[in-house]
Amino acid sequence: MGVDRIETKQTIATGAKPWVDQAEAPFIRISNLTKNFGDFIAVDNVSLDIYRQELFCLLGGSGCGKSTLLRMLAGFETPSSGRIEIDGQDMASIPAYERPTNMMFQSYALFPHMSVEKNVAYGLVRDGVAKAEIAERVAEMLTLVQLDGFAKRKPGQLSGGQRQRVALARSLIKRPKLLLLDEPLGALDKKLREETQFELVNIQESLGVTFIVVTHDQEEAMTLSSRIGVMDRGEIVQVGEPHAIYEYPQSRFVADFIGSVNIFEGRVTEDAENFVRLHSQEGGCDIHVAHGVSCTENQKMWLAVRPEKFSLSKEQPAGKYNFVTGTVDEIAYLGNLSVYRILLASGKNVRATRSNRDRHDAEAAPGWGDTVYLAWDDTAGVVLTQ
């Protein structure tokens, strides 16, 4: 599969960043969008701008409203209030079958009574495109998704991965302005999913279509997207590039949802202009943060530290700040790294990873029951106030 191409082509994520440019007009403008189902608020006052050729991921747990938001964009749900604009056009009065969007369904929703070819051609036939052109575009599209020999097969005769690609081909054939993908890789096994992720990015780049992908898989969101919108209980809690979401989460929810994280609760003991100090009961330690935070003395705050940011050692580090101590409770050896679960005196579990860079360091590596120290730099943690 076309994984090799990914190195040579610049993705939008590393290239232009239209969301930084003030002059760039958003391609999709969602303003104050709300959807109620009876008493239940599925989408709560969401405002979001998405730019041309972005690959935007809506990330959240089940029931967070991400699929409802996607379905409102496709026209399957009517917003209770608020506005959706695509390419400057208000979508309120436009039914699903006239929208410049296409959707790839989680279930793929392939028509079981039609061949692969007929499935892919369906959208063009409905639009009354000339037969010769349909044949040409379908053949082209099947080549793009590497399904050349499968045109005459029925969906029932295909594997999961092939069905996924038929669904993708069918949703791309009309060259939509916006492609909506609902858990596009959810039904595939891990290996196929990883391969397909790259393929999806390649196709998105070569066609220049704007993608909105709904997923609950944070790893998938990190790999695919130019930007991620994290959703929780119908609201968008943070929007940003994958790197920003991971390294600069703005709330405990985001820090916890994206990747794994250790959160120490503490109170401010010293609030200076270019540093703050906290004391954490939970961690049994004092924390020094090397930048100013707008806070008041004795305010409750949290420090989030990713497992890979710790340095794990059996020796007590020098200094008074930024380390905790505990005993090794569990070790999971994953090959490239080992994940340690450390039990602190307060009863809190902390996750730390240790890279297995040296093949022969089994002696130096801490073992079960050892007393270890976890230290981190004064810039490694993220201070969270909510």
Add this chain to the structure above:
Amino acid sequence: MTGAQAAPPLTKTLKFIGAHGRALVIGVPMWWLIVFFLIPFAVVAKISFSEAVIARPPYTSLIEWTGEGAMLLKLNFSNYAYLIEDSLYILAYWSSIKVAFFSTVATLIVAYPMAYYIARAPERRRNVLLMLIILPFWTSFLLRVYAWIGILKGNGIVNNILLSLGITSEPIVMLQTNFAVYVGIVYTYLPFMILPLFTNLVKLDNDLLEASSDLGARPMATFFKITLPLSIPGMIAGSMLVFIPVIGEFVIPALLGGPDTLMIGKVLWSEFFSNRDWPVASAVAIVMLVLLVIPIMLLRNAQAASAEGSS
């Protein structure tokens, strides 16, 4: 039997069931079919090859013993030849098939929107609606057909309404026409069409309809390109349940039909009970069965083909 070998009878039975469970499960319906279908069929087939006599039973035996102890098997094909010679039978068969065909189509047209509506209704209302479909079965079939006489007759409900509204100046003759037969058949067989259609339509994946709409199909196009083709198995199943019994239908044409309503069920009845010509009546029944097997095979094949396509 020694004491060590003797097992309690219950254990023995259970062991027997354990070893022969499969045969027992298949055996029960198989024996049912042999005893109540195959043997009677053989008896009817046998009678169809005999000759009518005024005796009890009113037909001759197929096997005769000659004086020299030889067995003589006498197969009399004249009953079948008679069915071809007398145009009444061919006309009756043809007319039965015609009535069955058109009433199946009419039932399908009436049933489809109803089944579709029930399948798309919210789950709670769905059960109530299904209940309403099944409810008429709680009354005698004969009574319900009889009730149509009151509705359709010269001074019946329909004519009274039409007259009082001034739509017609004199009663329309509906009873004892083919129209009344069609009405009776569609009314009676509607649930047999609705239920298989409903079971099919309720399984229809809503994602498929949304996908169709998403790709630019208006609701009508979605119906004709997605819903309708995918409901073919349901339409076939319902059509079989209507078409086959309607061919042999006797009660509805007898009660609602007129002198020009010619159906094979009625002919069969009069051969048996009015003419007491059992051999001809049996031949009529055998031919009817053969005629029915053909559409069943065709529909089965069509169903298998469409099932294969959608698997």
